[in-house]
Amino acid sequence: MAPQNPLDPFQEREQFLTRRRFFGKAAASMGLGFGALAMNSLLSRELGALAGPLLGGQPNAAAGSSKLLLGPHFKPKAKRVIYLHMEGAPSQLDLYDYKPGLRQRFNQDLPESIRSGQRLTGMTSGQTRFPVAPSIFKFSRHQNHQDGLWLSELLPHTGSVAKEICMINSMHTEAINHEPAITFFQTGNQQPGRPSFGAWASYGLGSANANLPTFVVMITQGIGNMQALSARFWGSGFLPSEHQGCKLRSGSDPVLFLRDPAGVSREDRRRMLDLVGELNEREYERSFDPEVQARIAQYEMAYRMQMSVPELTDFSDEDEATLEMYGPGVRTPGTFAANCLMARRLAERGVRFIQLYMRGWDQHGNLPSELRAQAGAVDQAQAALIKDLQRRGLLDDTLVLSAGEFGRTVYSQGQLTTENYGRDHHPRCFSVWAAGGGMKRGIVYGKTDDFSYNIVKDPVDVHDLHATLLHCLGFDHERLGYRSQGRDMRLTDVAGNVNKDLLA
Numbered sequence: 001m002a003p004q005n006p007l008d009p010f011q012e013r014e015q016f017l018t019r020r021r022f023f024g025k026a027a028a029s030m031g032l033g034f035g036a037l038a039m040n041s042l043l044s045r046e047l048g049a050l051a052g053p054l055l056g057g058q059p060n061a062a063a064g065s066s067k068l069l070l071g072p073h074f075k076p077k078a079k080r081v082i083y084l085h086m087e088g089a090p091s092q093l094d095l096y097d098y099k100p101g102l103r104q105r106f107n108q109d110l111p112e113s114i115r116s117g118q119r120l121t122g123m124t125s126g127q128t129r130f131p132v133a134p135s136i137f138k139f140s141r142h143q144n145h146q147d148g149l150w151l152s153e154l155l156p157h158t159g160s161v162a163k164e165i166c167m168i169n170s171m172h173t174e175a176i177n178h179e180p181a182i183t184f185f186q187t188g189n190q191q192p193g194r195p196s197f198g199a200w201a202s203y204g205l206g207s208a209n210a211n212l213p214t215f216v217v218m219i220t221q222g223i224g225n226m227q228a229l230s231a232r233f234w235g236s237g238f239l240p241s242e243h244q245g246c247k248l249r250s251g252s253d254p255v256l257f258l259r260d261p262a263g264v265s266r267e268d269r270r271r272m273l274d275l276v277g278e279l280n281e282r283e284y285e286r287s288f289d290p291e292v293q294a295r296i297a298q299y300e301m302a303y304r305m306q307m308s309v310p311e312l313t314d315f316s317d318e319d320e321a322t323l324e325m326y327g328p329g330v331r332t333p334g335t336f337a338a339n340c341l342m343a344r345r346l347a348e349r350g351v352r353f354i355q356l357y358m359r360g361w362d363q364h365g366n367l368p369s370e371l372r373a374q375a376g377a378v379d380q381a382q383a384a385l386i387k388d389l390q391r392r393g394l395l396d397d398t399l400v401l402s403a404g405e406f407g408r409t410v411y412s413q414g415q416l417t418t419e420n421y422g423r424d425h426h427p428r429c430f431s432v433w434a435a436g437g438g439m440k441r442g443i444v445y446g447k448t449d450d451f452s453y454n455i456v457k458d459p460v461d462v463h464d465l466h467a468t469l470l471h472c473l474g475f476d477h478e479r480l481g482y483r484s485q486g487r488d489m490r491l492t493d494v495a496g497n498v499n500k501d502l503l504a
Contacts, residue, residue: 071206072474077438077504078399079208081201081469082343082354084382087182088227088361089430091408091423094135094371096431097169097452098150102134102410106418110411114453121176123364123413124424130411132451133421136368145442154375157383164386164395166439166502170446170455173406173427173462178227178362181405181427186233188466188491195237195482197466198353200491201473202243204480208350211308213246213301215353216346218339222360222377224370229357238484242294242301245355248342250334254313255305266306312345325387327380337381344388347398361404364413365422386435399437399472403465406430410451429455432465438472440504463496471498 093099110130124130141148142162149162158165175181180190187194195203202214217234234245248254260269277296284292315323315331318341329335336358343354358378363370382402389395407430408423415421429448435441447457467477470491477498481490 072204073476073479074474076472076474077397078436078472078474079205079397080347080350080352080354080399081198081437081473082347082356082385082398082400083197084356084358084378084400084402085182085185086361086378086402086404087229087357087359088178088222088225088363089181089404089406089408089425090361090374091135091363091367091371092169092429092431093408093410093423093452094137094367095152095155095375096150096167096433097429097448098139099134099410099450099452100139101450102132105132106134107131107416110451110453114449114451116454118428119176121425124409124411127413130409131416132410133412133416133423136419144444146444149442149444152375154372155379157380161383161386161435163442164390164435165442166434167431167444168433168446168460168465168502169429169431169444169448170457170459171403171407171430171432171461171465172455172459173430175406176425176427178405178425179230181425182227182233185403185405185462187237188463188493192230192232193237194489195239195243195491196232196234196245197469197491198234198245198355199236199239199243200470200480201353203239203482204475205352205473208352209308211304212312212346212349212351213305214351215243215245215355216351217245217247217355217357218250218334218342219247219357220334220336220339220359220377222358223373224360224366225362225364226359227362229359234355238489239482240294241291242297245353248309248313250338254309260306269306308349312349313342315341322388326384329377329381335381336377337384340381340385341388344385344392344394347389347394348392363408363422364424366420367422368420389436395436397437399439399469400435401432401469402434403432404430407452410453426453428453434469434502438504440502443502445502458501460499460502461495463492464499467492467496468499468502471503 108131110132115130135152138153139150140153140159141150142159144162144165149159149165149167151159151162173181173184175184175190183192184190186196198215198217205214207214215234219229231247234247236242236244246255260266280292280296283289322341323330326337326341329337330341332338336356339356343356346354360370360374386395386400389398389400407426407428409426412421413424429452445458446455446460448454449456470477470480477490477492477496481488483489
């Protein structure tokens, strides 16, 4: 028999089809329905995830093929991720990166030696002056495990969990405009079409709950200027479509078309799905299209979600103390507070990747009033999420990340007064924070110059952050791959280094 080439897609496909047909006929002979097959697939995947570390973390077959990864490469610290994406880019100068010396530089021109010819957006490229705009907000030092974490007065509740936060003040990115910057932060590439971070996590970790998707997305409408949100930010790209994020809506129907139409019973739906599954299986045998298999799995998931989603979204089993901890907005579906509580409920039900988008952080003008409203909508809820996870024993294996797509400039965009200013996009440095799930507790990492314009110590780029977060999930980022169009693809592309200084 000729030696097999693991990179030969035709030979790989032939093997896959042979195995698929074998198991399909075996299941048919045993009288298993498509629902049982889907459950068997999930259980097999979980057993593989458990076996992975015991097998010495051998290289993933996906490095030379498109087969699914069975579990982490080594023992993970985190089992799941809750990613709070602050869309629009919060001002690090007004929230996290304390620069008291700027008060003496109010309205002075930013020195050219600091700006150093940095490219500008079209919104400030025509300005003749770049006046320094110190933050009007007071900062307080909150006790952590170093010498203290400086936070804006807008984030008093977040300060109460300072001992759990790993603050990174030295993030930087390649993109200067929202669309490519969000795409880069979500997918590791500025060009659309790549799988999102959540899709990679779903692909690598598999399901821990047969009744809910592995990747769930929720969106909160913010205050002020809001950038468009594209579904591709939580898409699966070239990965099988079962790994794309499932968006939960804030209305009476969290997932569209989940309810049975009037006059259709659950038994009717089951018979219909079995028939559709059989037809899809025939189509697969004809076309050999793996997306047909993904379609079968998604139909089965939707059927199971008819029971699981109503229970998930019903907060009546939460005690009053918990609801009060998240703040008054928790009782209003779609608010950031409600979505944070939903994130905790999803985490304890085994959902692998939970992404919350909070829109409205794009303050080019009128920053003080808009930022007050934005921070007020987020502060108490995100602190409550960390406390709630901690008291339930979930924080140690849940990685919470809060990040925008870039930072904001120290100079004012447009008119500057002692009470009002705006800030333009700034990719050279910004702040993100993480908590739990294998990250160091209570530290501040990285340092910027006196203007929060350039990084002077311990830079962290987007690929480094992705590599580090994947490490917390038990993956070698260079081995979590998928072959597409003749190339081995990964979240970190051809870059990224695990930052061990950030790991517990």
